Amino acid sequence: MSKLLEAAADRAFAPVQAVLDDGRIPGAALGIVTADGARAVRWGGMAMLTPDRIPLERETLFDLASLTKVMVTVPEVLRLVEDGLVDLDDALARHLPELCADEPNAVARTATLRQLLTHHAGVPALEAIHLWPGDAAALKERVVRQVWPVGQKAYSDIGYILLGLLVERLRGGALADRPVGDGLTFAPDPACSAATEDCPWRGRVLRGEVHDENAFALGGAGHAGLFGTVDGVLGFAAALIEGRVLSAAALAEMRSAQTATRALGWQHRFTVSDIDEPSWAGGSLCAPGTLGHTGFTGTGLWIDFERGVTWALLTNRVHPSRHTETGIMALRRTVGNIVTAAT
Numbered sequence: 001m002s003k004l005l006e007a008a009a010d011r012a013f014a015p016v017q018a019v020l021d022d023g024r025i026p027g028a029a030l031g032i033v034t035a036d037g038a039r040a041v042r043w044g045g046m047a048m049l050t051p052d053r054i055p056l057e058r059e060t061l062f063d064l065a066s067l068t069k070v071m072v073t074v075p076e077v078l079r080l081v082e083d084g085l086v087d088l089d090d091a092l093a094r095h096l097p098e099l100c101a102d103e104p105n106a107v108a109r110t111a112t113l114r115q116l117l118t119h120h121a122g123v124p125a126l127e128a129i130h131l132w133p134g135d136a137a138a139l140k141e142r143v144v145r146q147v148w149p150v151g152q153k154a155y156s157d158i159g160y161i162l163l164g165l166l167v168e169r170l171r172g173g174a175l176a177d178r179p180v181g182d183g184l185t186f187a188p189d190p191a192c193s194a195a196t197e198d199c200p201w202r203g204r205v206l207r208g209e210v211h212d213e214n215a216f217a218l219g220g221a222g223h224a225g226l227f228g229t230v231d232g233v234l235g236f237a238a239a240l241i242e243g244r245v246l247s248a249a250a251l252a253e254m255r256s257a258q259t260a261t262r263a264l265g266w267q268h269r270f271t272v273s274d275i276d277e278p279s280w281a282g283g284s285l286c287a288p289g290t291l292g293h294t295g296f297t298g299t300g301l302w303i304d305f306e307r308g309v310t311w312a313l314l315t316n317r318v319h320p321s322r323h324t325e326t327g328i329m330a331l332r333r334t335v336g337n338i339v340t341a342a343t
Contacts, residue, residue: 004343005032005038005039005040005343007342008338008339008343009030012030012032012042012342013044015331015338016030016044016331019327020045024324024326024327025045025316025326025328025331026046026048026049026194026195026317026319027043027044027046027060027194027315027316027319028043028044028045028056028298028315028316029041029042029056029058029062029229029312029314030042030043030311030312030313030314031230031234031311032309032310032311032339033234034310034343035308035309037238039231039234041231041234043056043057043058043060044056047060047193047194047195047316048195048205049195050195050320051205054195056194058229059192059229059231060192060193061188062230062299062316063193063194063196063206063210063211063224063227064224064226064227064233064295064299065211065212065295065297065299066293066294066295067226067233067294067295067299067300067301068215068221068223068224068226069160069222069223069265069293070265070291071184071301072175072178072180073160073163073167073265074117074254074264074265074266075240075246075254076171076178077113077166078253078254079246080166080167080171081250082247082250086113086170088112088113088114089114091110091111091112092109092112092116092162092163095166095169095170096144096165096166096169099144100145100146100147100148101145102145102147103147106148106150107122108121108147108148111123111150111159113166114258114264116156116163117159117163117258118259118262118263118264118265119154119155119156119159119262120153120258121150121153121156122152123149123158124148124151124154124158125154125156125157125158126156127158127214128214129161129214129217129218130213130214130216130217132217136218139217140168143158143161143218144165157212157223160221160223161214161221162222164221164222165222174220175220175222176220176225180226181239182231182232182235183228183229183232183233183235184227184228184229184236185226185227186225188227191208193227194316194319195207195316195319195320196211196297196319197211197318197319197320197321199213201213202216208227210224210227211224211296211318212224212225212296224295228314230312230314233301233312233314234310237310237312240303241303241305241310255268255289255291255305263291265293266292266293267279267280267282267291267292267293268289268290268291268292269286269287269288279329280292281294281300281302281329281332281333282302282304282332282333282336283336284333284337285336285340285341286302287304287306287307289304289306290302290304291305297315297318298314298315298316298318299312300313300314304340307340307343309340309343311336311339313331315328
């Protein structure tokens with residue numbers, strides 16, 4: 001199997017290398033792991049292009065962006081359920097009673113943890129929290145007390161920021177201080193990190209600090225902020241599958257279809273309704289039940305439980321600017337199809 005896996009990794013990394021050679025993406029790492037624990041990793045390109053040129057290495061830490069949602073926040077909320085501290089169908093206001101404090105009858109107060117986890121609560125997708133006055137503590141307090149309008153159901157960073165604050169409240173400490181696995185961290189060494197954007201707001205090229213402005217301003221949040229190596233991301237997925245992250249019951253609930261296109265946090269491929277979800281990036285050959293998630297910085301993780309294969313494609317495609325057409329969606333699908341077909 002190891003020779004087959006190594007050959008699969010070579011085939012799957014070939015289109016990634018072509019994108020690197022074309023200069024559309026600075027650097028990338030691809031990792032594949034199978035159910036028997038066999039692992040193959042490929043990497044190439046640059047961790048930084050400007051102001052210095054620094055080659056990317058296997059141990060380079062990537063800003064995982066929204067993978068934070070499924071690698072940290074979803075498991076943390078489910079651990080609260082395991083410990084009997086919350087139920088998925090609890091209203092968030094039960095545990096954060098000051099939610100929408102100035103409007104006791106605000107619809108957002110009825111949003112449940114399950115709705116927030118599946119992006120079905122209808123709270124806003126985004127808000128420029130980083131432009132609000134005050135330090136991180138003041139911003140967190142305002143986020144909870146803010147009267148959030150409820151509208152069309154949409155993928156929502158705000159919902160996951162609120163879930164992160166729930167975890168902090170019930171665990172009595174910062175989300176960024178919660179334990180994460182080897183190769184994962186909320187406090188990366190800049191010298192070991194892939195650069196992201198030349199940030200106009202902060203006035204510098206970001207390296208070793210979270211790309212997402214709101215996560216930066218909040219000092220860590222439930223929607224972004226985790227960094228990881230390709231081996232760290234694969235290690236998380238292996239631990240999840242092996243039952244070392246969640247109980248069997250919690251893992252089963254996490255994997256179950258909550259909507260036509262989502263499990264708890266993750267995108268899934270359970271039904272023919274997936275044809276209405278063009279944002280699925282795992283490719284056309286994934287088995288039913290495959291879970292996946294991507295991050296804005298150019299990261300992604302997919303777990304095909306039926307075939308017993310996991311793959312992570314990590315890039316710093318926003319370096320030095322997010323305003324570049326990198327072809328990341330097509331690349332993800334190409335890689336996913338090659339991995340699935342070859343393993």
